Amino acid sequence: MTAFSIVLLAMIAAFLGMRLYSVLGKRTGHEQEPVLPRRDERAAPSPLRLDDGDAGSAPAANSADTAGLVYEPAAEAGLRQLLAADRHFDAGRFMEGAEAAYRMILEAYWSDDREALRDLCDDDSYEAFVEAIDAREERGETLDNRLVGIDSAKITAVEMDRKEARITVRYQADISAITRDADGKLIAGSMSDASRTDDLWTFRRALGSSDPNWLLDEIEAA
Structure with a gap:
């Protein structure tokens, strides 16, 4: 099994037992704190099932329905490239880990857990989170956020x-x-009023690295 096939699962194994799961959002109408400084978008072929471990199978002729897929059509070309580099990459398993990482990172930010953020983010993302946490602490403020659902x-x-x-x-x-x-x-804010978030999170990993972990690289509004 290669490092890519493990994807984010190693990160989950390391932290799943130690962290509570929750999430953070961007600003609400009450001017909540931002999650992370945003940066900036992406095109489209026909869908191919890439979470079944078979990169060689051709897409169905008239398969335009992507409802059951873990990726959007615009990502297919890149996923093919990744599968060419690692035939054991599993998009479905990656997404299981990506959802867990989303919860863990945001719970860590909400609870000022710098140690957890250090292990899950690259340097720039970590520094942005810590800067926001430091500013919040200087103001004497705390967040009481809760994930209603992904x-x-x-x-x-x-x-x-x-x-x-x-x-x-x-x-x-x-x-x-x-x-x-x-x-x-x-x-x-309000605990009785949920806010809708729509964000793009980018994870990165060095090719050929012995470290299987994917780190959060940046967050931007969708």
Whole structure:
């Protein structure tokens, strides 16, 4: 089994037993804190089932329905490239890990868990999270956020060069979020009103690395 076939599962194994699962969102109408400084989009062939471990099978002639797939059509070419580099890559398994990573990273941000963020993010993403946490602590504020549910999570793009692979996942989720001041008083948000989030998270991993973990590289609005 190659490192790519493990994908994010190794990351889950390392942290699943130690972290609670939850999520964070971007700003609500009450000017909630941003998740992470955003950056900036992606095109489309016909769908191919890439989570069954068979990269060689041809797409069905009139198969335009992507409802059951873990990727969007625009990602197919990149996924083929990744499968050519690692025939054991499993998109379905990758997405299981990607959803778990989404929950763990955001729970860590909400609870100011810098150690967990350090293990799950690359340097730039980690520093952005820590900067936001530091600013929040200086203001004496805490977040009381809760994931209502992940409505959709799909691969939207795969990019490869000689040094690394990058996979972008689009997450659509509902989140209840509130901000409290140093005295625990509610100053923004509502736990009874969930906000819809629609974000693109990009994970990266060095090609040929013995480390199977994928790290969060950036977050942007979809």
